[in-house]
Amino acid sequence: GENVEQHPSTLSVQEGDSAVIKCTYSDSASNYFPWYKQELGKRPQLIIDIRSNVGEKKDQRIAVTLNKTAKHFSLHITETQPEDSAVYFCAATHTGTASKLTFGTGTRLQVTL
Amino acid sequence: EPEVTQTPSHQVTQMGQEVILRCVPISNHLYFYWYRQILGQKVEFLVSFYNNEISEKSEIFDDQFSVERPDGSNFTLKIRSTKLEDSAMYFCASSEYRVKGNTIYFGEGSWLTVV
Numbered sequence: 001g002e003n004v005e006q007h008p009s010t011l012s013v014q015e016g017d018s019a020v021i022k023c024t025y026s027d028s029a030s031n032y033f034p035w036y037k038q039e040l041g042k043r044p045q046l047i048i049d050i051r052s053n054v055g056e057k058k059d060q061r062i063a064v065t066l067n068k069t070a071k072h073f074s075l076h077i078t079e080t081q082p083e084d085s086a087v088y089f090c091a092a093t094h095t096g097t098a099s100k101l102t103f104g105t106g107t108r109l110q111v112t113l
Numbered sequence: 114e115p116e117v118t119q120t121p122s123h124q125v126t127q128m129g130q131e132v133i134l135r136c137v138p139i140s141n142h143l144y145f146y147w148y149r150q151i152l153g154q155k156v157e158f159l160v161s162f163y164n165n166e167i168s169e170k171s172e173i174f175d176d177q178f179s180v181e182r183p184d185g186s187n188f189t190l191k192i193r194s195t196k197l198e199d200s201a202m203y204f205c206a207s208s209e210y211r212v213k214g215n216t217i218y219f220g221e222g223s224w225l226t227v228v
Binding site for chain 2: 034036042043044045046049089099100101102103104105106
């Protein structure tokens, strides 16, 4: 089955700096890669996703890149703000054969003033 | 914006007891899921449900667990004979399609504490 590795486990950046979180996946058939933000005690919330037919997607301060050959994808947050502090999870799935998401282990992002 | 709703938000139960966690998926969604998150760990898939039957389940989802859609709106997770290690946040989720879109929306979670 799919296995998703995520790095780093914790990340501390100063407000205004950029943050990058990286994930690798094992199943070359996976074709959908969402990113979720989870604040303490709250539900995971989808912040951005990418499908295997594109290499990059951007939404305001967040962007995701996908390298299918290397089987890795990354989340980029620019101009970080204190409210970006949360745990971020990457996930992967194959939309044609499965609907379950396989999650990475999470990255705790701390944005300091 | 439509949301997945879950009850209870928090339940404490004694080891060996049965618990039922309830969920109301988003109304036009066809796929329903349960995930679990042990404190400080990643979110883990338990089961997916479509057309009134289980479509996929993980190795975690053994005979202790069952799911049901008792009516047109509710989706339940039953845990029989609870164990200490069942203590976790249980998230219900739903999606409109499996192939198209596949955006999965999570509920706020039900925090289960087994004592």
